[in-house]
Amino acid sequence: MAETKLRQYAVVEKLNKMDVDLITLTPSTTTAECVAGDVIFQADEIANAVAVNEGSCILQSIGILDDDDNGQSIDLVFMSTTGLLDATSAGGTAIDAADGVIPDAILGVVNISNYFDGINWKFGHKENIGLVLKAASGTKSIYVSAVNRGSTATWTAAGLRLQIGIVKD
Secondary structure (H helix, E strand, C coil): CCCCCCCCCCHHHHHHHCEEEEEEECCCCCCCEECCCEEEEEEEEECCCCCCCCCEEEEEEEEEEECCCCCCCEEEEEECCCCCCCCCCCCCCECCCCCCCCHHHEEEEEEECCEEECCCCEEEEECCCCEEEECCCCCCCEEEEEEECCCCEECCHHHEEEEEEEEEC
16 A cells, blocks of 8 residues: 655645646557557557656646547557557557456546547547556556547558646656
């Protein structure tokens, strides 16, 4: 059980210690075409998501720039390790009973389904998430994968960028 030290820092010290960051991530393993339930990209690293090894952060907001103009519902799966959501490393196949994701590695899931239509592109967003993420031992990284929850869509690595807003503790 984690020990909480309520009086370790004064209010001013605690507020000055916290760091707000906006990290941009271009997924490296997107797939060409995927139907609902298919993995779009696998376990991409969000380097330095936390301030210290095995540290924690609060996921505050997510923005998705969709240059491919899909605007489909996406589940973003945040994990403490590089575990795969399906048995293939590149994605593009559905998650099923044969897949070996380690449930303990999953920290949370955020669905993005609200998009602003920029005519030839879309911007999905979610604010005020408040999801606590914790890095694994010996690392400052968190990992994220995505699952298509909409209909058939074509995704490209160059056409998808994430903006991840976090508060580091």
